[in-house]
Amino acid sequence: MPTVPEVVRPPVDIPPRADLGEWARIRSKIVVTDRDWIYCGALSDDGYGRFWVREAASGDDVVVRPSRWMWGAHHGPIPPGFVVRHECDLSLCCRPNCLRLGEQVDNVDDAWHRDRLTYPGRVGKADRRGAGGAARVIRDALLEAISEGVQEPAALGAVVTAARAAGDPYANTGTLIPDGEMPPRVAARAWAGRRGVPPAGRRLVSEPHDDQGEFFTPEQLMDWLAAQSGE
Numbered sequence: 001m002p003t004v005p006e007v008v009r010p011p012v013d014i015p016p017r018a019d020l021g022e023w024a025r026i027r028s029k030i031v032v033t034d035r036d037w038i039y040c041g042a043l044s045d046d047g048y049g050r051f052w053v054r055e056a057a058s059g060d061d062v063v064v065r066p067s068r069w070m071w072g073a074h075h076g077p078i079p080p081g082f083v084v085r086h087e088c089d090l091s092l093c094c095r096p097n098c099l100r101l102g103e104q105v106d107n108v109d110d111a112w113h114r115d116r117l118t119y120p121g122r123v124g125k126a127d128r129r130g131a132g133g134a135a136r137v138i139r140d141a142l143l144e145a146i147s148e149g150v151q152e153p154a155a156l157g158a159v160v161t162a163a164r165a166a167g168d169p170y171a172n173t174g175t176l177i178p179d180g181e182m183p184p185r186v187a188a189r190a191w192a193g194r195r196g197v198p199p200a201g202r203r204l205v206s207e208p209h210d211d212q213g214e215f216f217t218p219e220q221l222m223d224w225l226a227a228q229s230g231e
């Protein structure tokens with residue numbers, strides 16, 4: 001990966017619970033836009049960054065998600081069973097203000113709200129490149145813009161917006177939940193299941209697809225979720 005120039009990196013201030021060496025390394029892979037901090041290092045297939053750190057207890061080198069590293073660098077260890085969520089819906093973002101600690105069911109809630117729940121026959125606004133494909137496009141677009149001399153945060157933010165929009169062709173073709181309606185949290189819990197993960201074989205938003213986006217009514221979706229969970 002090309003090195004991110006100092007001028008577009010996050011502020012130098014070390015997060016209160018960060019290891020200095022790790023902070024220096026992760027900083028060198030983050031591009032700051034007017035809204036987000038985008039990790040531009042190595043990525044995994046599911047659209048998250050891969051950041052190597054040495055685990056203190058074992059001495060082993062392990063891969064962590066940059067967003068999880070960043071949350072821990074500010075708040076301390078992540079409690080078991082919890083996830084770090086993105087308010088901005090950008091898996092590569094690790095801007096502290098975009099990150100929230102939550103449970104998997106909260107992630108499902110988010111996906112519901114943003115009309116990104118997918119299941120056979122319905123893709124809503126899920127990115128057609130899949131989560132991993134979309135993340136690569138966003139990272140590569142940013143790195144290319146920087147290599148061409150773009151440094152201004154708003155201009156870099158516009159690059160991210162354009163890269164996202166290119167994979168979301170149904171953004172204006174419908175909405176799952178009418179404006180103002182409360183989130184159907186019960187149904188989201190039914191989806192997430194007791195163990196806090198989607199049922200086997202179902203994923204929230206990850207697979208590449210070229211579906212044309214079929215839109216169910218909220219009632220139809222509630223019925224479908226209830227049938228899947230056996231409730």
Ligand SMILES: [Zn+2]
Pocket residue numbers: 035036037086087088089090093094095098
């Ligand atoms: Zn963000």
